[in-house]
Amino acid sequence: MSDDARRPVLARRARLRWDAPRSRHVVVVPEGVLALTEEGAEITALLDGQRSLRAVIDAVAGAHPEAPRGLVEADVREFVERLVERGYVTLETP
């Protein structure tokens, strides 16, 4: 469970923004963009280095009381993990 206390933070070289002409949120990275779903954008906005991974899951679950908690948790973990793998998110130890 110690992993859940770690605080995911979007790397400085990766920036979340609204991409108006294409009506989507994106993470802009060197030489590319990661197109996000609405849920992805919602999660990414929480990766501020202040919240723990547990707190991020809680916040997303809280915003979607209709969704099964287990599903939200799995989605958030997978999403964050993919960004960590690609080096766009780091997990900081509190």
Add this chain to the structure above:
Amino acid sequence: MTEAPVALLAELTYRCPLRCAYCSNPTNWRDYGDELDTDGWTRVLREAGELGVLHVHFSGGEPLLRDDLEALVRAARDAGLYTNLITSAWHLTHERLSALADAGLDHVQVSLQDSDAGRADRIAGTTVHAHKLEAARWVKPLGMALSVNAVLHQQNLPFVGEIIALAESLGAQRLELANTQWHGSALVHRDALLPDRETLASARSIALAERQRLRGKMDVIWVIPDWYEDSPKPCMDGWGRRSMTVIPDGTVLPCPGAHGLPGMVWDSVRSRPLGDIWRGGEDFQRYRGTDWMSPTCASCDRRELDFGGCRCQAFALTGDAARTDPACARSPDHHLVTSLRRERPVAAAEPDVALYRIDIRRGRRAS
């Protein structure tokens, strides 16, 4: 409706203290010396942001020769753009790089000419390699992303493994291994630079193996040597489709080589808003989409994958920019490319690029 562009290549100046034999800038670079001023570029950046551009790549020439680079980075960030500096790192100081980071620079791409200082400086035409390594190491501690770009040709392809190891040791997050494209000065120096198939094949297998090894650590990008492929490169991801280039004098082009095409009347940001040029510029429309295509391309299942290849190369080799890129195996002109290929290493001593180099690049601040 025309899609919005995602990238702006801002060629701030064609002046450069390096004289790389493979340079793709126009050989008549002096004709573009009337550079946009700070206000002009600031307006370009603002209009690019409004148009939907996400990335700006500050390039040249050597963009560090612009004393207002910090102000332009700031203007780009104000416009919401992700900022990339494409540089030789020539005479770059830690103080200046810090100022650029403070201005909001996101990403620095440093060029390396080779893995060894002697060979690298010979291709660059000046002593710069050792300083590049020092400057590249400053980038990440200042909070920016680091890429390395190495243009590949006959003389450095045998050392591609060493180049990859060097980029790795610098902590680069991306490495572009860009096989020379035959435009500008590169075309002038083709005899010295053109690789043979065997040299290319061994470099390619090293690069692909290293790409596997470095997954998750450093992205290794192999930009294809299109003269040795069956499919052309999808030049600019299509003419006027995703990217636009503004050259030093404010002329707006679909690609950085398009001013070499004859019979075009290009618009300038000095007289027309950027968005207007993107959507309505006559020559911006000329090769957009698929309507202009020759029957070879129009009937091809790859027409929206490689967009007919490179217009500039089609013109350079066939005299008609609307023809299928001869690099494509389906082109009726493909023999023009295959006849230029070298199958084996040239038996005679390699021509020395220093003998071939013509002094096209000496800028106002000559080294």
